[in-house]
Amino acid sequence: MPLILFLISAGISVFAAVTPGMADLALIAGLMVVASLVLLLLCPKALRPARDARRVIVDGSNVMHWRDNVPDLATLNAVIARLTALGYQPGIVFDANAGYLVADGFKNDLGFSNLLGLPRDHILVVPKGTVADACILAFGKQTGAPIISNDRYRDWQEQHPEIRQPGRLVRGGWVDGKVWVDIDAFAETRRTG
Numbered sequence: 001m002p003l004i005l006f007l008i009s010a011g012i013s014v015f016a017a018v019t020p021g022m023a024d025l026a027l028i029a030g031l032m033v034v035a036s037l038v039l040l041l042l043c044p045k046a047l048r049p050a051r052d053a054r055r056v057i058v059d060g061s062n063v064m065h066w067r068d069n070v071p072d073l074a075t076l077n078a079v080i081a082r083l084t085a086l087g088y089q090p091g092i093v094f095d096a097n098a099g100y101l102v103a104d105g106f107k108n109d110l111g112f113s114n115l116l117g118l119p120r121d122h123i124l125v126v127p128k129g130t131v132a133d134a135c136i137l138a139f140g141k142q143t144g145a146p147i148i149s150n151d152r153y154r155d156w157q158e159q160h161p162e163i164r165q166p167g168r169l170v171r172g173g174w175v176d177g178k179v180w181v182d183i184d185a186f187a188e189t190r191r192t193g
Contacts, residue, residue, distance in 0.1 A: 059149035067174040
């Protein structure tokens with residue numbers, strides 16, 4: 001429902017912005033866009049659990065590039081398998097264009113759910129025009145979960161100072177044909193902090 005509200009309000013906002021004499025409607029539609037984005041950030045069940053040390057947020061669009069800097073779902077599947085083997089429950093967030101990079105076109109939550117073999121409520125594909133980084137960081141802050149990504153989110157550190165805490169941003173990669181994820185730093189800060 002929040003996605004439908006977002007799309008409708010975005011459409012009305014664009015219409016009002018290009019139609020003379022519709023400034024009032026543009027203002028109201030703009031407020032609706034902001035409100036629906038807030039709902040989008042708060043509603044995905046997979047990424048809205050109670051604080052849980054075993055929950056992780058995976059920047060799917062970043063992680064799928066870890067092997068040879070080529071987008072590949074096999075790389076992402078290997079990371080998901082590694083995290084699951086360590087007892088973590090990943091929630092995956094993708095940019096809107098991710099399906100074009102690894103499949104035959106746009107893929108929504110259900111499409112990636114089918115491709116990855118994960119429940120739909122563990123996947124979020126952000127709407128076109130939405131910055132996935134904002135959603136990833138909001139979910140990480142809301143849940144207290146570490147974020148699996150090699151992105152350092154430097155442009156976001158002022159709004160999200162929590163990402164400077166040790167173990168909140170967890171790096172990984174591909175070495176000698178195997179995936180590695182530096183999740184131990186987060187687990188250690190949870191035990192001692």
